[in-house]
Amino acid sequence: MVKYSIIYRRGQRGKLKRGREENEPLDPAGARERVFQRAAKLLAAKQRSVEELRERLLEGRGATKANVEEVIARLREYGYLDDAKFAQSYASLRLRERPIGRRRLQRDLWLKKVDKQTAAAALDQIFESTPESDLIDRAIAKRIRLRGKPKTREDAKKLFDHLLRQGFEFELVSEKVRALSKHDESATDEHG
Template sequence: MRRLRRRCIKTETGEALPSAPLTPEERRHRTFQRAIKLLAAKSRSVAELRELLLQTRGATVKVVDEVLARLRKYGYLDDGRFAFGYASLKLRQRPLGRQRLKRDLAMKKVDKTVIDEALDLVFAEVSEEEQIDRAIEKRTRVRGRPKNRAQAKSLFDHLMRQGFPFELIAEKVRAASKTDLDDDI
Protein backbone atom coordinates (compact mmCIF):
# COMPACT_ATOMS: atom_id res chain seq x y z
CA MET A 1 0.00 0.00 0.00
CA ARG A 2 1.43 3.33 -0.94
CA ARG A 3 1.78 6.13 1.54
CA LEU A 4 0.19 9.47 1.10
CA ARG A 5 2.68 12.28 0.94
CA ARG A 6 1.78 15.23 3.07
CA ARG A 7 2.58 18.69 1.89
CA CYS A 8 4.96 20.26 4.35
CA ILE A 9 6.23 23.77 4.75
CA LYS A 10 9.84 24.04 5.89
CA THR A 11 10.87 26.75 8.30
CA GLU A 12 14.18 28.62 8.22
CA THR A 13 15.67 26.09 10.62
CA GLY A 14 14.67 23.20 8.35
CA GLU A 15 11.89 21.88 10.55
CA ALA A 16 8.87 20.61 8.69
CA LEU A 17 5.49 21.95 9.70
CA PRO A 18 2.26 20.32 8.57
CA SER A 19 0.63 22.15 5.70
CA ALA A 20 -2.40 24.35 6.02
CA PRO A 21 -5.82 22.71 5.76
CA LEU A 22 -7.16 22.23 2.25
CA THR A 23 -9.32 24.94 0.78
CA PRO A 24 -12.80 23.95 -0.39
CA GLU A 25 -11.65 24.26 -4.01
CA GLU A 26 -8.68 21.93 -3.37
CA ARG A 27 -11.01 19.43 -1.68
CA ARG A 28 -13.36 19.52 -4.65
CA HIS A 29 -10.47 19.06 -7.08
CA ARG A 30 -8.93 16.16 -5.12
CA THR A 31 -12.29 14.45 -4.71
CA PHE A 32 -13.04 14.87 -8.43
CA GLN A 33 -9.63 13.45 -9.37
CA ARG A 34 -10.18 10.49 -7.04
CA ALA A 35 -13.62 9.88 -8.56
CA ILE A 36 -12.19 9.93 -12.09
CA LYS A 37 -9.47 7.50 -11.03
CA LEU A 38 -12.02 5.13 -9.45
CA LEU A 39 -14.26 5.25 -12.53
CA ALA A 40 -11.31 4.69 -14.85
CA ALA A 41 -10.50 1.45 -13.02
CA LYS A 42 -14.07 0.09 -13.38
CA SER A 43 -17.59 1.40 -13.73
CA ARG A 44 -19.47 1.89 -10.49
CA SER A 45 -22.94 2.78 -9.29
CA VAL A 46 -23.59 6.23 -7.85
CA ALA A 47 -24.04 4.90 -4.29
CA GLU A 48 -20.91 2.75 -4.54
CA LEU A 49 -18.82 5.72 -5.72
CA ARG A 50 -20.33 7.99 -3.04
CA GLU A 51 -19.33 5.49 -0.35
CA LEU A 52 -15.75 5.24 -1.65
CA LEU A 53 -15.36 9.01 -1.97
CA LEU A 54 -16.59 9.63 1.56
CA GLN A 55 -13.77 7.41 2.81
CA THR A 56 -11.26 9.75 1.17
CA ARG A 57 -9.40 12.08 3.51
CA GLY A 58 -10.73 15.61 3.32
CA ALA A 59 -13.96 14.72 1.51
CA THR A 60 -17.20 16.02 2.96
CA VAL A 61 -20.77 15.08 2.05
CA LYS A 62 -21.28 18.45 0.36
CA VAL A 63 -18.11 18.14 -1.74
CA VAL A 64 -18.92 14.54 -2.72
CA ASP A 65 -22.45 15.52 -3.79
CA GLU A 66 -21.05 18.37 -5.92
CA VAL A 67 -18.55 16.01 -7.55
CA LEU A 68 -21.24 13.39 -8.24
CA ALA A 69 -23.50 16.05 -9.80
CA ARG A 70 -20.62 17.19 -12.01
CA LEU A 71 -19.88 13.59 -13.08
CA ARG A 72 -23.56 13.05 -13.93
CA LYS A 73 -23.56 16.26 -15.98
CA TYR A 74 -20.53 15.04 -17.96
CA GLY A 75 -22.20 11.65 -18.51
CA TYR A 76 -19.60 9.68 -16.55
CA LEU A 77 -22.09 8.45 -13.97
CA ASP A 78 -25.42 6.80 -14.82
CA ASP A 79 -26.96 3.97 -12.79
CA GLY A 80 -29.14 2.78 -15.69
CA ARG A 81 -26.18 2.43 -18.03
CA PHE A 82 -24.12 0.85 -15.24
CA ALA A 83 -26.82 -1.75 -14.45
CA PHE A 84 -27.31 -2.64 -18.13
CA GLY A 85 -23.55 -2.95 -18.74
CA TYR A 86 -22.99 -4.98 -15.57
CA ALA A 87 -25.82 -7.42 -16.36
CA SER A 88 -24.76 -7.78 -20.02
CA LEU A 89 -21.17 -8.49 -19.04
CA LYS A 90 -22.16 -11.04 -16.40
CA LEU A 91 -24.38 -12.87 -18.90
CA ARG A 92 -21.60 -12.99 -21.48
CA GLN A 93 -19.20 -14.40 -18.88
CA ARG A 94 -21.53 -17.14 -17.58
CA PRO A 95 -25.20 -18.06 -17.65
CA LEU A 96 -27.15 -16.44 -14.82
CA GLY A 97 -30.81 -15.94 -14.04
CA ARG A 98 -32.73 -12.76 -13.47
CA GLN A 99 -32.93 -13.18 -9.68
CA ARG A 100 -29.15 -13.58 -9.31
CA LEU A 101 -28.46 -10.46 -11.37
CA LYS A 102 -31.10 -8.54 -9.42
CA ARG A 103 -29.44 -9.56 -6.14
CA ASP A 104 -25.95 -8.66 -7.42
CA LEU A 105 -27.08 -5.21 -8.58
CA ALA A 106 -28.90 -4.60 -5.30
CA MET A 107 -25.62 -5.33 -3.51
CA LYS A 108 -24.05 -2.62 -5.70
CA LYS A 109 -26.73 -0.29 -4.28
CA VAL A 110 -28.59 0.36 -7.52
CA ASP A 111 -32.25 1.45 -7.21
CA LYS A 112 -34.81 -1.36 -7.72
CA THR A 113 -36.67 0.39 -10.55
CA VAL A 114 -33.41 0.98 -12.41
CA ILE A 115 -32.49 -2.69 -11.91
CA ASP A 116 -35.83 -3.87 -13.31
CA GLU A 117 -35.56 -1.60 -16.36
CA ALA A 118 -31.99 -2.72 -17.08
CA LEU A 119 -32.83 -6.42 -16.69
CA ASP A 120 -35.86 -6.04 -18.97
CA LEU A 121 -33.55 -4.65 -21.66
CA VAL A 122 -30.92 -7.36 -21.13
CA PHE A 123 -33.40 -10.25 -21.17
CA ALA A 124 -35.10 -8.79 -24.26
CA GLU A 125 -31.83 -9.56 -26.08
CA VAL A 126 -31.16 -12.97 -24.48
CA SER A 127 -33.96 -15.11 -23.07
CA GLU A 128 -33.71 -16.73 -19.67
CA GLU A 129 -34.47 -20.08 -21.30
CA GLU A 130 -31.34 -19.79 -23.48
CA GLN A 131 -29.34 -18.95 -20.37
CA ILE A 132 -30.59 -21.97 -18.43
CA ASP A 133 -29.86 -24.23 -21.42
CA ARG A 134 -26.29 -22.88 -21.47
CA ALA A 135 -25.98 -23.45 -17.72
CA ILE A 136 -27.24 -27.05 -17.97
CA GLU A 137 -24.97 -27.76 -20.94
CA LYS A 138 -21.96 -26.38 -19.09
CA ARG A 139 -22.76 -28.34 -15.93
CA THR A 140 -23.42 -31.61 -17.77
CA ARG A 141 -20.22 -31.23 -19.77
CA VAL A 142 -18.29 -31.35 -16.50
CA ARG A 143 -20.40 -33.77 -14.43
CA GLY A 144 -22.47 -35.63 -17.01
CA ARG A 145 -26.26 -35.89 -17.15
CA PRO A 146 -28.04 -36.62 -13.86
CA LYS A 147 -28.32 -40.39 -13.47
CA ASN A 148 -30.20 -40.49 -10.19
CA ARG A 149 -32.33 -38.35 -7.93
CA ALA A 150 -29.35 -37.00 -5.94
CA GLN A 151 -27.57 -35.79 -9.07
CA ALA A 152 -30.79 -34.23 -10.39
CA LYS A 153 -31.21 -32.41 -7.05
CA SER A 154 -27.60 -31.22 -7.23
CA LEU A 155 -28.22 -29.77 -10.70
CA PHE A 156 -31.50 -28.25 -9.49
CA ASP A 157 -29.77 -26.59 -6.51
CA HIS A 158 -26.98 -25.27 -8.74
CA LEU A 159 -29.50 -23.65 -11.08
CA MET A 160 -31.40 -22.15 -8.13
CA ARG A 161 -28.17 -20.54 -6.89
CA GLN A 162 -27.65 -19.10 -10.37
CA GLY A 163 -30.97 -17.26 -10.01
CA PHE A 164 -33.24 -19.06 -12.47
CA PRO A 165 -37.01 -19.35 -11.79
CA PHE A 166 -38.24 -22.50 -10.02
CA GLU A 167 -40.74 -23.59 -12.71
CA LEU A 168 -38.19 -23.29 -15.52
CA ILE A 169 -35.59 -25.22 -13.52
CA ALA A 170 -38.03 -28.01 -12.69
CA GLU A 171 -39.02 -28.35 -16.35
CA LYS A 172 -35.44 -28.38 -17.65
CA VAL A 173 -34.05 -30.74 -14.98
CA ARG A 174 -36.95 -33.14 -15.56
CA ALA A 175 -36.23 -33.07 -19.30
CA ALA A 176 -32.49 -33.62 -18.76
CA SER A 177 -33.13 -36.54 -16.40
CA LYS A 178 -35.80 -38.06 -18.65
CA THR A 179 -33.47 -38.01 -21.67
CA ASP A 180 -30.91 -40.03 -19.75
CA LEU A 181 -33.51 -42.57 -18.60
CA ASP A 182 -34.83 -42.93 -22.17
CA ASP A 183 -31.30 -43.73 -23.38
CA ASP A 184 -31.01 -46.59 -20.88
CA ILE A 185 -34.23 -48.29 -22.05
Protein backbone atom coordinates in the same frame (compact mmCIF):
# COMPACT_ATOMS: atom_id res chain seq x y z
CA MET B 1 4.08 26.07 10.31
CA VAL B 2 5.30 23.78 7.54
CA LYS B 3 6.00 20.16 8.39
CA TYR B 4 8.76 18.25 6.62
CA SER B 5 8.61 14.49 6.34
CA ILE B 6 11.04 12.00 4.92
CA ILE B 7 9.82 9.78 2.09
CA TYR B 8 10.75 6.11 2.35
CA ARG B 9 8.99 4.69 -0.68
CA ARG B 10 9.94 3.88 -4.25
CA GLY B 11 13.65 4.34 -3.70
CA GLN B 12 13.37 8.00 -2.69
CA ARG B 13 14.91 7.42 0.71
CA GLY B 14 16.23 10.51 2.37
CA LYS B 15 14.52 13.12 0.18
CA LEU B 16 12.61 15.78 2.06
CA LYS B 17 9.03 16.48 1.17
CA ARG B 18 7.23 19.64 2.09
CA GLY B 19 3.75 18.88 3.42
CA ARG B 20 0.86 20.34 5.38
CA GLU B 21 0.26 20.03 9.08
CA GLU B 22 -2.06 17.12 9.82
CA ASN B 23 -4.71 19.32 11.43
CA GLU B 24 -4.44 22.08 8.81
CA PRO B 25 -7.62 22.07 6.66
CA LEU B 26 -7.55 21.94 2.86
CA ASP B 27 -8.87 24.98 1.07
CA PRO B 28 -12.42 24.29 -0.26
CA ALA B 29 -11.45 24.45 -3.95
CA GLY B 30 -8.48 22.15 -3.37
CA ALA B 31 -10.61 19.70 -1.43
CA ARG B 32 -13.23 19.65 -4.19
CA GLU B 33 -10.54 19.07 -6.82
CA ARG B 34 -9.02 16.31 -4.72
CA VAL B 35 -12.42 14.58 -4.45
CA PHE B 36 -12.89 14.95 -8.22
CA GLN B 37 -9.45 13.43 -8.92
CA ARG B 38 -10.23 10.51 -6.59
CA ALA B 39 -13.58 9.98 -8.35
CA ALA B 40 -11.89 9.99 -11.75
CA LYS B 41 -9.33 7.47 -10.51
CA LEU B 42 -12.04 5.19 -9.06
CA LEU B 43 -14.09 5.33 -12.26
CA ALA B 44 -11.01 4.67 -14.39
CA ALA B 45 -10.39 1.47 -12.44
CA LYS B 46 -13.95 0.16 -12.97
CA GLN B 47 -17.49 1.32 -13.54
CA ARG B 48 -19.47 2.08 -10.40
CA SER B 49 -23.00 3.01 -9.47
CA VAL B 50 -23.69 6.48 -8.10
CA GLU B 51 -24.26 5.24 -4.56
CA GLU B 52 -21.19 2.99 -4.63
CA LEU B 53 -19.02 5.92 -5.78
CA ARG B 54 -20.58 8.21 -3.16
CA GLU B 55 -19.64 5.77 -0.38
CA ARG B 56 -16.09 5.37 -1.64
CA LEU B 57 -15.59 9.13 -1.98
CA LEU B 58 -16.86 9.82 1.53
CA GLU B 59 -14.20 7.43 2.86
CA GLY B 60 -11.47 9.67 1.43
CA ARG B 61 -9.59 12.28 3.43
CA GLY B 62 -10.99 15.78 3.26
CA ALA B 63 -14.21 14.71 1.55
CA THR B 64 -17.35 16.43 2.76
CA LYS B 65 -20.88 15.50 1.79
CA ALA B 66 -21.24 18.80 -0.10
CA ASN B 67 -18.01 18.25 -2.07
CA VAL B 68 -18.98 14.69 -2.93
CA GLU B 69 -22.46 15.72 -4.11
CA GLU B 70 -20.98 18.51 -6.23
CA VAL B 71 -18.47 16.12 -7.82
CA ILE B 72 -21.19 13.53 -8.50
CA ALA B 73 -23.35 16.19 -10.15
CA ARG B 74 -20.38 17.24 -12.30
CA LEU B 75 -19.66 13.63 -13.31
CA ARG B 76 -23.32 13.09 -14.22
CA GLU B 77 -23.26 16.26 -16.30
CA TYR B 78 -20.18 15.00 -18.18
CA GLY B 79 -21.89 11.64 -18.73
CA TYR B 80 -19.33 9.64 -16.72
CA LEU B 81 -21.84 8.51 -14.12
CA ASP B 82 -25.20 6.98 -15.05
CA ASP B 83 -26.87 4.18 -13.09
CA ALA B 84 -29.00 3.05 -16.05
CA LYS B 85 -25.95 2.62 -18.30
CA PHE B 86 -24.03 0.99 -15.45
CA ALA B 87 -26.79 -1.55 -14.74
CA GLN B 88 -27.16 -2.34 -18.44
CA SER B 89 -23.45 -2.86 -19.08
CA TYR B 90 -22.86 -4.75 -15.81
CA ALA B 91 -25.73 -7.17 -16.48
CA SER B 92 -24.74 -7.78 -20.11
CA LEU B 93 -21.10 -8.37 -19.10
CA ARG B 94 -22.12 -10.86 -16.41
CA LEU B 95 -24.28 -12.76 -18.91
CA ARG B 96 -21.47 -12.89 -21.45
CA GLU B 97 -19.10 -14.30 -18.82
CA ARG B 98 -21.44 -17.08 -17.75
CA PRO B 99 -25.12 -17.95 -17.93
CA ILE B 100 -26.92 -16.79 -14.79
CA GLY B 101 -30.54 -16.11 -13.99
CA ARG B 102 -32.51 -12.95 -13.44
CA ARG B 103 -32.69 -13.31 -9.66
CA ARG B 104 -28.91 -13.58 -9.35
CA LEU B 105 -28.37 -10.52 -11.54
CA GLN B 106 -30.97 -8.60 -9.54
CA ARG B 107 -29.15 -9.46 -6.32
CA ASP B 108 -25.78 -8.49 -7.81
CA LEU B 109 -27.12 -5.11 -8.91
CA TRP B 110 -28.63 -4.61 -5.46
CA LEU B 111 -25.19 -5.31 -3.96
CA LYS B 112 -23.78 -2.69 -6.34
CA LYS B 113 -26.36 -0.28 -4.85
CA VAL B 114 -28.42 0.26 -8.00
CA ASP B 115 -32.03 1.17 -7.18
CA LYS B 116 -34.77 -1.38 -7.92
CA GLN B 117 -36.48 0.48 -10.79
CA THR B 118 -33.23 1.06 -12.67
CA ALA B 119 -32.15 -2.55 -12.16
CA ALA B 120 -35.56 -3.88 -13.27
CA ALA B 121 -35.51 -1.74 -16.43
CA ALA B 122 -32.00 -2.92 -17.33
CA LEU B 123 -32.87 -6.57 -16.68
CA ASP B 124 -36.06 -6.32 -18.74
CA GLN B 125 -34.03 -5.02 -21.66
CA ILE B 126 -31.32 -7.69 -21.26
CA PHE B 127 -33.70 -10.63 -20.92
CA GLU B 128 -35.78 -9.39 -23.84
CA SER B 129 -32.86 -10.03 -26.16
CA THR B 130 -31.60 -13.16 -24.34
CA PRO B 131 -34.43 -15.28 -22.90
CA GLU B 132 -33.78 -16.98 -19.58
CA SER B 133 -34.67 -20.37 -21.08
CA ASP B 134 -31.71 -20.04 -23.49
CA LEU B 135 -29.43 -19.13 -20.60
CA ILE B 136 -30.51 -22.11 -18.50
CA ASP B 137 -29.91 -24.40 -21.48
CA ARG B 138 -26.36 -23.00 -21.73
CA ALA B 139 -25.85 -23.46 -17.98
CA ILE B 140 -27.06 -27.07 -18.13
CA ALA B 141 -24.86 -27.83 -21.15
CA LYS B 142 -21.83 -26.37 -19.37
CA ARG B 143 -22.54 -28.33 -16.19
CA ILE B 144 -22.99 -31.57 -18.16
CA ARG B 145 -19.76 -30.88 -20.05
CA LEU B 146 -17.90 -30.47 -16.74
CA ARG B 147 -19.57 -33.13 -14.59
CA GLY B 148 -21.40 -35.42 -17.00
CA LYS B 149 -25.12 -36.12 -17.18
CA PRO B 150 -26.85 -36.72 -13.87
CA LYS B 151 -27.06 -40.50 -13.46
CA THR B 152 -28.69 -40.70 -10.05
CA ARG B 153 -31.41 -38.81 -8.28
CA GLU B 154 -28.71 -37.25 -6.10
CA ASP B 155 -26.86 -35.95 -9.19
CA ALA B 156 -30.11 -34.46 -10.51
CA LYS B 157 -30.64 -32.77 -7.12
CA LYS B 158 -27.12 -31.31 -7.29
CA LEU B 159 -27.82 -29.92 -10.77
CA PHE B 160 -31.15 -28.56 -9.55
CA ASP B 161 -29.50 -26.80 -6.59
CA HIS B 162 -26.70 -25.44 -8.78
CA LEU B 163 -29.20 -23.87 -11.19
CA LEU B 164 -31.15 -22.33 -8.31
CA ARG B 165 -27.94 -20.83 -6.91
CA GLN B 166 -27.25 -19.36 -10.35
CA GLY B 167 -30.49 -17.39 -9.99
CA PHE B 168 -32.85 -19.22 -12.32
CA GLU B 169 -36.56 -19.41 -11.45
CA PHE B 170 -37.74 -22.49 -9.54
CA GLU B 171 -40.37 -23.45 -12.13
CA LEU B 172 -37.94 -23.17 -15.02
CA VAL B 173 -35.30 -25.21 -13.19
CA SER B 174 -37.86 -27.88 -12.26
CA GLU B 175 -39.08 -28.13 -15.84
CA LYS B 176 -35.58 -28.41 -17.34
CA VAL B 177 -34.21 -30.91 -14.80
CA ARG B 178 -37.37 -33.04 -15.06
CA ALA B 179 -37.12 -33.02 -18.86
CA LEU B 180 -33.45 -34.01 -18.66
CA SER B 181 -34.25 -36.83 -16.22
CA LYS B 182 -37.12 -38.12 -18.39
CA HIS B 183 -34.88 -38.01 -21.45
CA ASP B 184 -32.28 -40.08 -19.58
CA GLU B 185 -34.91 -42.56 -18.36
CA SER B 186 -36.32 -43.03 -21.87
CA ALA B 187 -32.81 -43.53 -23.28
CA THR B 188 -32.11 -46.12 -20.56
CA ASP B 189 -35.39 -47.94 -21.29
CA GLU B 190 -34.57 -48.13 -25.01
CA HIS B 191 -31.10 -49.59 -24.38
CA GLY B 192 -32.10 -51.86 -21.48
